Amino acid sequence: MTPRRLGLRVALFVLMLDQITKWFVIYRLQLPMQDSVEILPIFRLIWVENRGVSMGFLTANGDLGRWLLAAGTGLIAIGVGVWLWREKRRPDAVALGLVLAGALGNILDRVRLGFVADFLNLHFGAWSPFLVFNVADAAISIGVALLVFRAIFTRDTPPPSENVNGEA
Secondary structure, eight states: OOHHHHHHHHHHHHHHHHHHHHHIIIIISOHHHHSEEEEETTEEEEEEEEOSSGGGOSOOOSHHHHHHHHHHHHHHHHHHHHHHHHOOOHHHHHHHHHHHHHHHHHHHHHHHHSSEEEEEEEOBTTBOSSOOBOHHHHHHHHHHHHHHHHHHHOOOOOOOOSOTTOOO
């Protein structure tokens, strides 16, 4: 399978997983009416309508802001899609597929709901090491971490020199 096809399959799978989990917590669990559901002693579902970007920055209070955030995220998704289309390395294609799926999942939320539906909360007592997030957010974070890790810790070997004597 080509890296492009692999990345697109990852993106499609993660996008479907993101949208199915959001549908489940909104319509089956009706989490917006409950506010919170404890799943494990360290994990709960909490309803958060995220009208901004990461960590609540650039909060969009009106329709104009909502559509500007959706458009900005759309431009990022297009850039990631072009990068994925050209990518030749399978690990990078998987990472880009994760980022693309996350961006598209959150765009769909902004278009359909007017906000991004966040609901996953890992906590240790009163301390939560992460903000409330969703599958799309996790996919973006994991994809970016994989790309950064690869850029820092793995090096592509340069092609062998054509000069047998080692001269430049």
